[in-house]
Amino acid sequence: MATAWCSESEDPFLCSICLDIFTDPVTIPCGHNFCKSCITKRWISDQQQCPTCKELFAIRPALRINTSMSEAAASFRSSAQSEARSYSRRTLVVPDQVLCDVCTERRKKAVKSCWDCLTSYCETHLEPHKRITCLRSHKLTQPGQNLEEVVCERHGKPLEMFCKMDKMFMCQTCAASSHKKHHVVPLIQEYKGKKKDLERTGAQLQQMIQERLLKMEQIKQSVKLSKEESEQMTAVVIKRCAALIKSSQKIRNQLLEVVEQKQKMTEEQAEGCLTKLEEEISELVEMSDQFKQLSQTENHLLLLQNFPSLKVSTDWTDVRVASSCDGTVRKTAVELETLSKQMKKLSADVELSWMRLHAVDVTLDRATANPYLHVSDDGKIVGCGDVEQDLPDTPERLSFLGILGEQSFSSGRFYYEVQVEGKTKWELGVVRGSISRKGENTICPENGYWAVWLRNGLYRALCGPSVPLFVTLKPQKVGVFVDYDVGLVCFYDADAALPIYTFTGCKFTEKLYPYFSPCPREGGKNSAPLIISPIRQEL
Incomplete structure (x- = not known):
């Protein structure tokens, strides 16, 4: 891409391929000049044709450096860079307070600067510019220092224009001559645009700062x-x-x-x-x-x-000395087995204690309760009745026999416990917020459910198809632990600290809600309610 300070008058020193000042210029047989690397790359990827006049060469010409053009291009590059550096330093510095250039003793604060006089004036010394006719035509601006640096060196006029193509400040004469085909705007317009950009960027920076402070x-x-x-x-x-x-x-x-x-x-x-x-x-x-x-x-x-009789007082045939470990090995094995069980129990206790550190206060959401379900005033107990209640059929209400928790979770870990004592049927777990709440649903992860249930003494994990669970002790209280980020849903016997089942590799993409179903009463056999229990932190 051409450099910002190149203009149309610089064409003799520009390579038509890279549009920049020549580097190692070479001349091909048709007389056109190019950077050596540019024409070489062009001919490697294309046929031997002049990019300018399109003359085609049957044999690739030998390339030699054009010495005179190389020297001229180097000289022009140096002068152009110097001019660019000079222009880049010409900025108007506006300090907090600009002093009058005319005051001799105690200098007063300037109120205006004159572009024609290149002088800053206080209110007193500005008076001739308001009174004298020839001075009234001078251009007055806000006070600034180093005014000579914001004047065009070529025409001696203020740098009031800005070339967007070359990114340069210039006077109106420059804009009307060497930059007349460029996109040139008044300095004040560019200033206002850049100021708005600065304000937007400043607001973005403040937002980024606040976001990082929050993080x-x-x-x-x-x-x-x-x-x-x-x-x-x-x-x-x-x-x-x-x-x-x-x-x-x-x-x-x-x-x-x-x-x-x-x-x-x-x-x-x-x-x-x-x-x-x-x-x-x-x-x-x-x-x-x-x-x-x-x-x-x-x-x-x-x-x-004198024939004596052989009298032996003791029969040593069956006499033996018992080992010190006889009768102890079995007892030792029993003791060690007991110790091993205690260690396993300790491991389970520690794991459950760790889960309880992530306990949350879950309450039941009445707005989601099936009309047959009755919820306590504190939102901690739910049971099934025999008569359907007259409740509005809202979109969030479940048409099947269940209820959701009020709290939702979309990150981190959470744990809660539910008392299931005295029940012959129940369902517990977590569900996605987008589950179908009307009609019959197959309870499985594919449909947004991660749950286990009890049916007439048989426990199953509802994996779709369901998996039978071999539970040695009938849980009276079930703990539910979820690690959203890892993708785990664990069910525990909260009293015995024994695992029931764990869903692994779950992919959660939306909010999760606790799910409860006390199931039908079955003529009173399953009348006991589900109770959300307070968590005991046993340290």
Whole structure:
């Protein structure tokens, strides 16, 4: 693109391809000049044709630098850049207070500046310009300093015009001559336009500043909440782990004491057996000597008279010393299994405690309640009646047996608990705000539902198709936790701290509302209501 300070008079020094002053100019056989790099790139991507006269060359001509043109272009580039720098410095500086240039002693504040005199005047010294005829034709403006810098060096006239094409200030003579084909506007017009731009930009900057200040506060608040959450969770973990460590140390000490006592008993038993064995060995050795002597005699009568009988007082066949761990292994395994269960329970307790840190106060939205549902005054209890109430069929009201929470969530995490004690049927979860509220709906994520239900003792996650849940303990209170940004919906047995089911990989794109359905009464078997319970923070 051509530089801002090039005009029509500069055509001899401009490359017709890049429209800028020549760089390494070369002349082709038809006599036209181009930048060496420009014509080379053109011929690489196109045929060997002159961009100016369209003469076609069968063989690509050799390119040589046009020395004279190169020197002239370099000289013109230098002078043009100097002129551009000179013009760029010619700005009218308007300080807070401009003083009169005529006052000699105590200089007064100027009220006007004269473009013709290039002088600023106070009210007193301005008087001749109002009185003398030849001075009254002078152009007076708001007071400014360095007036000589805002006068055209070529024509000696004030720079009252602005060329939008070359981005230059100029006098009216310049505008009518060298810039007559350019888009030239009065300086005041450009000033007003730029001032409006500045005001718009200033307003945008202020808005950007406010947005960033708000974001800073949000980040600081997030860090503060995160720190509080971390401190609370640290307290939970330390307390629970301390209890578990204490319990494990107690089990360890008990087991070690049992092993030590068993070992002591084993050693005492072994010592008694060894002592008795030594005594019997001595007796047997003595008897063996007697038998040996008698076996060597030839006196028949003597052998028969003294023939001893072999009397063994103890049968050692079934005698054994019990191991110090006999009878303890099974007990140890039981104790360790108990400890393992306690650790798993601790992990679940900590996870549920962390979820409870994101507890929200949920109330029921009567405007969405099915006409068969009855809502308590505090908006915390909902039950099903036998008679349909006369309620307006508004767009937000559910035609199926359900009700939504008043609160909606579109980011972050939230948790609430619902008492389901005494019920044989219920549905709980969260839904998109755009679910179809009229007619029958298939409850599944595709339709905007993330829910579980109980039907006659069987629990299912409504995934579409539904998934049976193997719940060991019947929950009396169900906790619902949602991490909007991660895409998780978790259901917990809030009393036992046991997970029921978790929806993962959810893609939330709009507001989520808590969803409740106490289901029909079934002749009184399912008359118990659903109750939104207060959250207990057990730290």
